[in-house]
Amino acid sequence: MNETWKLLKSAPPTAMFGMIVILLYILVAIFADVIAPFGEREIVGAQYEPATEEWLLGTDNLGRDMWSRIVYGARNTVGIAILTTILAFVVGCFFGLLAATLGGWVDQLLGRIVDVLMAIPTLIFGLLILTIVGTSVFNLILVIGFLYSTSVFRLARAVAMNVVVLDFVEVAKLRGEGLLYIIGKEVLPNILPPLVAEFGLRFCFVFLFIAALSFLGLGLQPPTADWGSMVRDNAVLITFGESTPLIPAAAIALLTVAVNFVVDWFLHLTSGLKD
């Protein structure tokens, strides 16, 4: 514990900034009910009210409090992005490690399936499937998680390939260990650093992807507060020189930058590079 603290304190300013921002987002997401002055769907005033003391950031196209919706948006957008990324990693890592460890036709089959999936542009593929299966939160997580597991598969397989040829994996095989032991105990711990870094980056992509889907109307559905759809709903205001639609966009941008800062630092630490 002490060591972790020391490590965190030694972080460069960019990573420190990133960690503080992420922490703030998490706190806001958890305590949204306490922080937000109004409810997520509550209509509190007229449309497009300017920022006053009552409405810190004004109101949106239906007269809902913008600040409260930003706060709830943190919970919805970020929460779903995290769940989706986790799903993508569980699926991608499992199959990636399976392909690397077993090799042969299993590797070939999984590899070709992923090739096919990756050949289709993700956004178009996502739109297509979501139009077919409908846009519930559950479907959203499942579809995006599945789509993003392909690149996780490729990374996990590539890094695991370097580990499965090492002698200690052969030792485990010759001992008669099962596949799950080899994957979980021998290979996985040795490829964690690149995977953790990838998790951060992938989270940003998923997060942006959900925002994009919401902006296009296929992501989180109204009246749920979501940053992507909030940009779309209030987009018209930009023509009047109002900054309201930029606020959720800025929230998205800030988190993406913050996560990237932390990931950079982490990669730097684990790669052992000095400069």
Added chain:
Amino acid sequence: MSEQTTTDEAGRERGQKGDVLVEMRDLRISVRQEDADDFEIVHGVDVTLRRGEVLGLIGESGAGKSTIGLAAMAYTRGGCYISGGSVNFDGIDMLNASDEQLRQLRGRRIAYVAQSAAANFNPAHRLIDQFTESPILHGFSNKSDAETDAKQLFGRLRLPDPDNIGYRYPHQVSGGQLQRAMTAMAMSCRPDLIIFDEPTTALDVTTQIEVLAAIRDIVDQFNTAAIYVTHDLAVVAQMADHIMVLRHGKLVEEGDTREMLAGPKEEYTRQLLSVRSFAKEGEKETGGEEPLLRVKNVSASYGTTPVLFGVNFDVYREQTVAVVGESGSGKSTTARVITGLLPPSEGSIEFAGETLPPDFRQRDKSQLRKAQMIYQMADTALNPRQKIREIIGRPLSFYLGMSGKQREDRTRELLNMIEMDPDTYIDRYPTELSGGQKQRICIARALAAEPELIICDEVTSALDQLVAEEILKLLDRLQKELHLAYMFITHDLATVRAIADHVVVMLKGKVDDQGAKDGMFQPPHTPYTDLLLSSVPEMDPDWLDDLLAERARLRAEGKLAESADN
């Protein structure tokens, strides 16, 4: 080499033989550290090298021998710097020389031959193009002269087909040939000094002889001074006029080669000299009983390339069988067939009278348990993310169903058995251990399974000689205590001499010859076996001369086998 030259063939002025060429005084080299004081790795060493002289630098890994060798051309590896002392090369103060000056010297007057020629040739260019690069760059000669010279030097280094071999790419020639090509390349500008950094360590013994002889000839012919860095005292005894023994960045002893071999003054030098004297007591007699392992007429192939052809040999209980041969002779492949990693295309493996399934996946736990394997690279054979407790404990719970206190106690007992203190080491990760300790952990892991046979694949070749000897002694003791049988794969014949009861010589995927150890080292056997077994360097400084004379005689009589690598 007796005549003293004042000008070389290019007409360049050269000093007299015996003049001081390199002088390093109180040389100190440090490593830069980010969050601590700089760490000194060479602590004030004096080196004097005269023209026409070969200086041997010898020591274990970490002794600073390569670092000192490179310092002669004012070069340090990444992260290091020369923190004190002086380096003087033929009157030039190297430490205060400009980069341009150093660039002029390096390659032209000082050349370097690295351990791994394969890693130091650019695979995308032909040998001769890489040879000519340096002379042309330094304005020493033009392209066609340099090419003519290359062919001549290739010939002097006894490369086959010297007129055409230069037009091949590095991957098209063998390791020994590449090493000789690199020596030729170092000679291309007729330098005053060549630094050889373990040039034969990665080579097979039979090839090593060729390279050693070639290097010595060329050094003699051109009256070049050389620094020869190696960990192998027997090799340096053939090459050097003068030896410096180094340890932990300090000089232990220095002196004339013959004098030092005859009467070492320091205890450490004595240890190094006696390192090959270990020999197990007694020789295991075999007869009547059933063999523990029987390799029966095994042939195998990688894909469509056949690599083993009808291999037969037996291993008896409590016996050590050494399988020797050059790289590519099929030693390790045989081990893979025995363990079931590579199912044979023909033949079978019998263990205690029972035929084992060819594929390890079809073998049951007890069949797997009885034959364990120890690898050459202990680094990669231990999972860096597991503690010693888990590494040794896993086979205990996996094979023997131990858990809790029983498993903990047995793990500690095993650590004691390999002479490592349980309290100190049980919670460490492999990266926190030295090379020898890692190999001990691998031994303990093999022992944990309570095997009857242990296959040792080059287990000592990555270790320093003193450490390697400790490991051999440990294996020998464990064999007596636990009645183990060893199948010992090695290319190091000194190891064979030390521990084997029975020797199997492999050549090109076949068993060339086999028999009890004592008989095997006495000719006559098959021509290849005699060639291989006579190639082990000995401490005697005249050994190489005598051997080459003997071989020249045999070759004249047409009785000598050629090395597989030539």
